[in-house]
Amino acid sequence: MKISFSVFVIIAIFMAAALSHAASGNAVHSIELPKIAVELRAGEGNETTGRFCNICHSLDYITMQPPFSTAQWTATVNKMIKVMGAPIAEDDAKAIINYLTAEYGTGK
């Protein structure tokens, strides 16, 4: 009966390991991510820009840029749509580009 006793010991060890694993799995851990609240400047197109440009990343991607020309903001917005897959219709894209050029650009 020596063999069956060692088998019993091995099974007991596995069960203990399984139980302690299950016990540690019950603990609920949570983390709090920092909320980055970026307020876009007031202006026509502010709401549309805030709605669409906030889907994938923080709006500070906009506020951190140097003042861009219309051509540069157009290229950025088109890149977000064509390369990144931003779901922005043409009219909204125009409103966003006008807003960005006026408030975060060279104004022309």
Ligand code: HEC
């Ligand atoms: C579908 C997701 C998505 C949406 C919506 C989106 N972006 Fe982005 N954007 C990205 C990704 C991904 C990057 C990072 C690209 C990289 O690291 O090169 C990025 C990067 C940027 C950058 C950093 C510079 C650059 O050219 O990479 C700017 C500026 C920017 N986005 C502006 C905007 C604006 C303005 C809008 C709204 C018109 C917008 N994004 C909407 C995905 C998105």
